Amino acid sequence: MNLIKPIAIAFLLPGLFPLSQASPTIMLEESRNILGLDTLSWEAPLPFDQEVKTGKLENGFQYFIRKNVEPKDRVTMYLATKVGSILETEEELGLAHFMEHMNFNGLKHFPKNELVDYLQRAGVRFGSDLNAYTSFDKTVYQLPIPSDDPELLKNGLQVLRDWAQDALLTDEEIDKERGVVLEEMRGGRGASQRMRDQYLPIMLNNSLYSHRLPIGTEDIIRNFPYEVLRRFHEKWYRPDLQALIIVGDIDVEAIEAEVRRLFGDLKSPENPSEHIEHKVPLLDKNQFIAVTDPEMTYTLGQISIKHPEEKVETVREFRRSILKSVYSNMLNARLSELGQSAHPPFIQASVGIDEFLGGLDAYTAFFVAKPNEFEGGFKALVRELERVQQHGFTETEFGRAIVSIQKNNETAYIERDKKKSDSYVNRYLNFYLEDSPALSNEDLYKLYKQLLPTLTLEEVEEIGRTFYVDANRDVIIMAPDKEKDSLPNQQQVHMWFGEVAGEEISAYDDKVSDLPLLSKEPQAGKIAAVKDIAAIETKEWTLRNGVKVILKPTTFKNDEILISAFSPGGTSLYDDSEYFSAAQAANLVNNSGVGQLNTIELRKYMTGKNVNISPYISERSEGVSGYADKEGLQTAFELIYGYFTEPRIEDDVFQSIITRSLSMISNQESDPSFVFRKSILENLYKGSIRRMPISEEGIKQIDKERALAIYKERFADASDFVFTIVGSFTEEEIKPYLENYLAALPVLDRKEEAKDLGLYEPEQGFEKIVHKGQEEKANVMLTYYGDYLYGEMENLNMNALESVLSIKLIERLREEESGVYGTGARASTNKHPKNRYSFTVSFGTGVDRYESLIASALDEINKVKQNGPLASDLEKFKIEQRRQLELSLKENKFWMGQLSGAYQREEDPTYINRYLEDLDKISVESVKEVANKYLKEDHLFKFILLPDEK
Template structure:
């Protein structure tokens, strides 16, 4: 179960912009309601947005609400959500944390699934606990989610029964309640750290002293430990009632049948005779400005924030929706300017952003933030304010406005093109917001048409007016979060007011929008040719050999209407360079990718690509280098130009180089404050000594990077395309792709040289050991148990290792969480490789209290011992089989899965049939084969124990 805490940092709030949506030049028929509205004068903007006509919705006599929609993406799957308008905001002082605790209890005993039978039953059906089966508790709601297969009538029926049990039939057994206390306490313990400690201090100010500040969903240790079972039962009876609940069912189902089942299952739910009022709480505006500085010893960065609060503007009418588009345009343009500043030679901050959007408790806000460079808090703050003031004084340019609107047009088109491929989850989220917040829900057709038309009505002056409305000196909070050691350098409220005054009295100049009319490439390359074509019928793909020696593997699909994924690799990588050149080599692709390309600078390239779906990035790994990206049909030529450009015309700009190195060094300033970083660094050093290729880079390492050497290494790695393999997956035809391959791939340069990667022989020690690290204020422990060693890489071995990971994860959750109540989350993780030599790593991880970790380590090792001695149970193995089968069914219709699978097969020189033959291969996995793999690789001599404990007191 995930805990929903929506205010971790104010700059994480999202805006209420338009839904993104590929350029479709086909004629369309405007939705009648959109046509009617736009044919009238501006007063028609008061007309309410029409509800999505693709969903069946209704309310039973007892007040229970339902939403049902047929959607076949993914096929043979359905997603069900149960939403309850009950969160931590409704808790009394003696109930703090019980809304969240109750969410936990709905997985620990239901009328039709007592004790832990719910998780066990669904795992047998291929539903993954934590990723598929999940829930969260927020301030105002609790939401349960269950995606399941819909091609099994019995499972579908039982899925609806789960929803019914969640709605009102939790058993709330005292024994199960007492067992779950430890789990929730460990969740609370795991959440404690710098962010939580600081949040406890600034929430009352940020939330204007409202009830929200005292109602974090996780609750308090005192209440979780000591509440009486009758208290949670009374809370359940009081709030889990049909008039506060809704079921949302979207997927490959018969809507009429689902509607009848909902009526049958939920109509008998009863409301209390005298239901308690479900009060709506708000955050009131105080009509004053506030200021606060919060520090913590484990905070890694100094973050400054300006939050200007306003009454919430709901999106109910056409005019409201139009205003949301204006806000989205403002956000895009102001953030474009801040992004340019980060790419200057000496940027004033590490990162910054501005957002006009939703806040909480009936408020919206303009939120501006920056992450300060060390010793440059004033510079960062003033720079953000300066850009806001510059817009306030001069506005935006016509070219900025045009570019932002065109970009939104393109996004709208892309969403519309993919409307019949829209996944069920996105529909569920829309209906969830409608039930919980009364947000508008319009159809895909209507949204496309109304967005398309309204974008043409927006004016630059209206966008600028939005900025002036939100950027005001009232209801403004200024908040600084910083490491303890920065406390003496942090400003007072008087100092901040002085900074504001200084910027206000500066003589500002208007922004200059720099764009380029040049193409990416200075000249069109001379075409090459396709010299050989091979049909890969087993996976419905093909392989082409090009005249320059490069290989292209093509997998046309219809999984998306307009999505093309591209990945390419060639042998070599950083393995070919000495330790002295390692940091130049390992950072070269990042520096090139951060710069411009061909004839365009960084800023010019970003603006050129703003209205295109074309994104290509180079990489240099340890054993390979290559490119990766995506495009739609319209942007495909641009993507191929970028590929050719990275091979033939890369650049590392002076400003970008200085900016990037400076920001990386600045970001490293306080990382030793972070217990997670210290723990990770200690693990790497204990495993690999001082090997620079496995340890985090130091400040001198980054400062040693030479701009020209990095560019020379990049050019060298991409100078020979003859043994590169390009993979292209998605919605294209041979006729569309052939001329681009001939023009931009077959023309790439080649050299006669040996590009083979080197085996650096960097491996973990042969014998395990224990490493204890002390870092952190919180009284908690983090444990990682790891096994490393040589590995026999075969398809059968890999599947058995995956099965071992799965069955051991099940046992760890059952033992450490359910039986011993010692952890919130745990599991096993296996990884393995073939090149340069077969190696594996097998990890078990969990967080817990300092007093429990030794016993829990022994419990985890005991579960390993059982698997080694007895093998997994057949039941757990069957859970692995069905989960793999169900997941593979979905994967086979996903472009990203195919691209990753092709890359793995080609990199490891395996058979293509392995991608589709998993069901046959599964037959080779047995209790005995998994037992053998466990004994082979989980040898206690190769066990490494890594333990993070708090600072010694």
């Protein structure tokens, strides 16, 4: 659960379309037509999704079952339990989460680790498919499996039945899992955890929640008696607190009958413990805390104003939730615009009104401050909040926000029959656990469609006045130790609020442009040649200017078109002296406007358009990538043409990115993970600036004019570009855009190839130990590097080696030795500029165990080299690959990667049709051969991160 909003810069794209508003009188009249039912009023409860089969057994167990054929022959099953860490006693701290672990370590029908082994043999991936999570108020288990195998489907339901009440909880397995959970706890330690422990009591008003973090305490996990866990399981894993959610390509009636048979005999204790719904009390006071840590890399300020939770159960309440979204949309657009100014007052800022915890909602505003400029960032954020309080929003801002929500609603509705089962599972999961609405696709669409025109600007502004108040307000500051002296105290922050509120704040000026995106219409070209690649239902078109276009129409989505293009060259063609300008050129252009619109105008122009096109320049190529729907295709191709012919780097954008980049890296040397990564790269590539994280000196070397010149050079010649377009279009629909825009792109007919920079790892492996960090933990990376024999079968065998070793590393390091929480192997191969490979084993553990675990990992590698993998493990890999391919072949993203990658690597694009044949050729001997060829001792590099030396 994210108690502090994550730091992620999101660009909003508001547009230009004002919307007429309905008066309150009209709103009341229109309410009678909500969902097309004359009798429905504002106070009517939101209708439940009637397409799901629901039921409640006599023992209180509930179920939600729905047929959905996306993806075909798959079913997703969740067991939801209203059991979380908030229910724990002082002697049980961490046992709700520990119990979640134990449900994978011995069940009635799947003793010891047989559950994971059985499901892996069915093609289910542990971690990415088979998983679970525990929070304060719930524990949820997830199992997506194939539904075309009756035996597997039957056993999948049995797994869920065992999860519900039949964990074995043997002494041996409990003791083994203690070490795993302790390593999970150890892995989470660091600056964030240390600061969280200080501010959480303030944020949670010193409620029970602040003393019930799901991970628990080391003392309890290490020492709790077996019977304490068994009593917790017996007390809380009971049918009246559980529900089953099943969505997929299934026979609903048959599944319901099986659920009733399997789960009807679940028992509750004779005297069940009361399931108390705990609350976070409102204290009716403002709070403040500033915490620092030597390993914190940035300064974050958060204003959180708590309010009683507003449930969304009626039409009126649903409408109010939309008003909150509109408010946040408009205010975040302003903050994003301010962040793009030449001298931004903060690195990033955001506002939202969301559910919080324990019966509360929260109005949360946060910002990331520039180094030693906390006051300026704080006041700038508060000033924008006050600007809305004093002057409200403009009609044009309101119109853009409405149009944006309308477009999202239309897009979701168009794709309703392609909706994945997971989205439905989450709908019913949240209904059961959180009392959230579970509307049908039709009802959700109609609600938005009928409610949006009734919203008024005055109501949105009232949302701000209701939630942005001087009561129950927390100000939380997190910062590096070195900024401690520049941080304010509570009295200063209170004074800043007053100072900003007393300023003469001008109204927001919503600057929009009525100019078209492009300054002139392109001169259309023609198609020169067409090649049919019938084996994969793909066409290769060559345009007269040399541009090559790979077209694969699909029906996987109703209205999704993916676009990608590449050309050889990239930053490799520029000297080190120009590297930073070259490497940042496309990013600077992408963050600026294009054609006749500057960055702010462009974002407003893009409102209501389901379109995104971005240019890039990598080390060995340049190009564009993005997506559109049919309605947005013209805009997408206008953007492509504009990025080729009318790019720009705006002064404000350039200064903003430089300023924010310098701010973001100012404290990075305090982060142990950064120092570790930097040391690895420095030792592998002799400190080459092309491999090292960018430094302050590197940022200052970025030259705006040279960056734009380099960008224009890279996109001056379209004759060697290959475009790949995949999705819901026909050749007739796409042809005019190819002729009018791509065939009109400029050409120079130059012949370019990316340059081999000679940046390769040393031939002889070595060990490097880095000391950085306060926590008593170790991070280990064991990596083999070297030359590689690139080819289809070699790559497949390498992938198989990755899979079988990952299985063995988890079994040995986690399950047998209880020394890690997560581990695995990862293979990477490159064809260009030279056939190379890397093969990495990584894990985190205690400083007293890393050496023995390295030895164990290398022992597992040597076993594969000596004996080959177990045939059963290799079969797991093959089954997983077959099952994943069944899904991938129906995904636009998969085909985009396959086609674009094949052309970029100069490979056969139809290879996927032979993939399964080659998969069958993989053997114990072939994997053993690859292991011996590439996992050589003299090619092994050991990188180890340990704490600071005492």
